[in-house]
């Protein structure tokens with residue numbers, strides 16, 4: 701059974717993608733920082749008749765990320781990776797503190813780079829899907845550093861698509877607008893997240909279009 705590693709699999713889009721991929725007969729390796737959330741997703745997958753393992757992993761920790769990818773590749777037939785873990789801090793640039801800036805760059809950019817670099821030497825054939833955002837397509841007011849982090853992942857993905865052209869390894873960049881997930885819990889940047897698309901709907905589009913180089917899912921007009 702082929703395995704897919706999903707980062708940030710304990711909630712939101714990562715959870716919904718994991719549930720759908722389990723139904724497509726992938727073994728899921730659910731990763732994130734909080735064991736209890738991963739455990740709950742594993743149980744949901746198993747209740748559907750699927751297969752999953754969990755691994756506590758902070759993607760911003762380079763040594764941890766590299767060591768864990770190496771161990772997982774010895775243990776499982778790893779086919780792919782979904783770099784989904786991400787954080788956002790929003791507001792005027794002069795009001796963002798250093799910790800918020802660092803967290804976005806270390807999680808969204810470096811996390812994606814560390815895991816991808818660690819996995820690639822193990823793959824002959826495979827698929828790496830990078831969850832970006834429409835903030836990786838155009839800048840937005842009060843999203844400067846978040847957009848910078850997502851533009852970085854876009855550049856990373858587009859470059860690897862060229863570097864690995866003709867190999868058995870595929871890269872997909874996913875750009876979506878707002879989703880109703882826990883992502884918005886500690887911010888008032890979005891006034892009413894319940895008006896955003898459910899993560900399950902976005903996950904379904906991604907899984908259906910997984911063979912494409914890039915997937916763009918714009919927000920619904922309010």
Ligand SMILES: NC(=O)c1ccc[n+]([C@@H]2O[C@H](COP(=O)([O-])OP(=O)(O)OC[C@H]3O[C@@H](n4cnc5c(N)ncnc54)[C@H](OP(=O)(O)O)[C@@H]3O)[C@@H](O)[C@H]2O)c1
Pocket residue numbers: 707708709710711712713714731732733734737757758759760784785786787788807811831832833834876877878879880881882883884896899
């Ligand atoms: N929600 C939106 O409107 C929206 C729109 C466009 C793009 N996105 C992107 O979609 C992706 C998923 O977000 P979501 O909306 O599903 O939000 P979410 O429910 O908050 O999911 C993000 C996940 O990332 C994990 N995470 C955060 N920092 C981590 C770290 N250092 N190491 C490992 N895991 C970490 C969190 O789990 P733990 O805290 O347990 O580790 C969480 O489960 C993100 O990349 C986000 O930027 C979201």
